[in-house]
Amino acid sequence: MKKRINWIDIAKGITIILMVIGHTIPYNSLNIFIFSFHMPLFVILSGVTYKMPKDKNDLKSKIKKYCKQLLVPYILTLFICTAIFTYINDDFSLLNVAKQFTKNLCWGNGCDYTLFGIHFNGVSPIWFLITLFLSKIVFDIINYKIDNKVVHIHIVIYCFLALIGILIGRCIWLPQNLDLVLIFLLYLYIGFLFKKYFTRIDKYKAIIFVACFTLWTICLGMKMHIEFAVRGYPMYFLSIIESISASYCVIELCKILEKNKMLKLFLTNTGKISLIILCIHSIESVAINWKDIPLNIYLVTMLRVVTVLLLSFLFYFGKKKVIEQINQLKNKRLLKL
Helix, strand or coil: CCCCCHHHHHHHHHHHHHHHHCCCCCCHHHHHHHHHHHHHHHHHHHHHHCCCCCHHHHHHHHHHHHHHHHHHHHHHHHHHHHHHHHHHCCCCHHHHHHHHHHHHHHHHCCCCEEEEEEEECCCCCHHHHHHHHHHHHHHHHHHHHCCCCCCHHHHHHHHHHHHHHHHHHCCCCCCHHHHHHHHHHHHHHHHHHHHHHHHHHHCCHHHHHHHHHHHHHHHHHHHCCHHHHHHEECCCCHHHHHHHHHHHHHHHHHHHHHCHHHHHHHHHHHHHHHHHHHHHHHHHHHHHCHHHHCCCCCHHHHHHHHHHHHHHHHHHHHHHHHHHHHHHHHHHHHHHH
């Protein structure tokens, strides 16, 4: 079993908590701060842990792995969200659930949208999984076909594809977030380069941090932030650069937080189950209208974060216990044989 990198799990833990907060609080400075980096950082971290496919068989095995890790949770969560949605809207029946699920499966975007006269409902925060799934496959194929040692060619390719994705998103939202996939590729490559040149970057981290933090602060002062779900890219590539700069600053912060035992314990464990938290958050987003709770919005936000974390950890430990019981039964049967 490969060793986990603590600061990556800490970054995931912070980001997934901020995602829940960002989906609850009203539009304000905190919201702008969260949306300036939280989703891009997730994709960059996927790039940091990325490994190039060695050959065709390795490429196939990686795609199978993505199906198990990302596609299966996406489909299961989407089905549960669809069933809850139809029930809440007094439209629950197996046929209606099947119809709406098929429609959601074809669409895959996070927000409501009308495409060619057909209205599609947003699929809640779970849109991120299908986008990351497709991005990783495309990323693998490109890196398999083109020599990854030629860095400048890859940078040109991914910047060009990101620009195309931004321009398409400005005109039309594509099913399965295919326009976002083109942008995610750049973030994956940035993460991959961060890992590849980690020693060099670490050598000049003080200068890089100051430069990135300065740019991030200036952009925040302009209320600049990215919202992938609604294709919000203020000033086009500048918002991309801001999110990369902000992500670097947060990564460096996570390396410092790693030294605090209590924070490290909580955030690493939270980061390890970030996928479960995303799925639970997607389900509760459909099931509960938090804005209807007659409390201060920040108290509601705290309640929502605690609820999501508790349910996620309960699911994680429950699943772990079930797997242990199944393995014990299998071992007993083998001993009898």
